[in-house]
Amino acid sequence: MAEITEHLGPTMTIFLIAVALGMDAFSLCVGIGMKGIRLLHVAKISAAIAAFHVVMPLIGLCMGQYVSTLLGDVAVMIGGGLLILLGGHMIYSSLRGEDAPSFNTGSLWGLLAFAVSVSVDSLSVGVSLGMFATDLILTVLLFGAMGGLLSIAGMLIGRRVGQMIGEYGEALGGAVLLVFGILFLI
Numbered sequence: 001m002a003e004i005t006e007h008l009g010p011t012m013t014i015f016l017i018a019v020a021l022g023m024d025a026f027s028l029c030v031g032i033g034m035k036g037i038r039l040l041h042v043a044k045i046s047a048a049i050a051a052f053h054v055v056m057p058l059i060g061l062c063m064g065q066y067v068s069t070l071l072g073d074v075a076v077m078i079g080g081g082l083l084i085l086l087g088g089h090m091i092y093s094s095l096r097g098e099d100a101p102s103f104n105t106g107s108l109w110g111l112l113a114f115a116v117s118v119s120v121d122s123l124s125v126g127v128s129l130g131m132f133a134t135d136l137i138l139t140v141l142l143f144g145a146m147g148g149l150l151s152i153a154g155m156l157i158g159r160r161v162g163q164m165i166g167e168y169g170e171a172l173g174g175a176v177l178l179v180f181g182i183l184f185l186i
Contacts, residue, residue: 060126
C-alpha cells in the first residue's frame with residue numbers, strides 16, 4: 001500500500017502538468033474551431049499536436065537529465081524556477097490578450113509550425129522535469145495524450161461556443177505550472 005501511495009503523488013503531479021500544458025493547446029484550438037473546421041482536419045491537427053507534445057518534452061527531459069547530472073541539487077531549484085517563469089509567462093500572455101499565431105493548418109508546413117508553436121512550452125517543462133527523477137515513458141505519453149485530447153476538445157468546443165473560453169484556458173494552465181514550480185522550490 002505504501003508503494004502505491006508513494007508512486008501516486010509523482011504520477012498525479014505529472015498528470016496535472018500534462019493537463020496544464022494541454023490547456024495551452026486547448027485555448028489555441030478553440031480559436032481554430034471557431035473558424036469552422038471539418039472533423040478530418042480536427043483529427044490531423046490533434047494528432048500533430050499530440051506527437052509534438054511527446055517529442056518536445058522527450059528532448060527537454062533528456063536535456064534536463066544531463067543538466068541534473070552536472071548541477072546536482074541546484075538543478076531542482078533551477079527546474080522549479082523554470083516552471084514558475086513558464087507559468088507566469090502563460091498567465092501574463094493570457095491577460096495581455098496576445099493573439100494566437102495565424103497558421104494555415106491546412107498545409108503541411110502550417111500544421112507543423114502550429115504544432116511546434118503549441119508544444120514549445122512542453123520542451124521547457126521537459127527540461128525542468130528532466131532535472132527530477134521522473135518516469136520518462138509515463139511523462140511523455142501523458143503529455144501527448146493530454147495535448148491531443150485537449151486540442152480535440154478545444155476545436156470541438158470552439159465549433160459551438162464563443163471566444164471567452166480560449167483565453168481562460170491558457171491562464172489556468174499557467175497557474176498550475178506556477179504552483180508546481182513553487183512546490184518544487186519549497
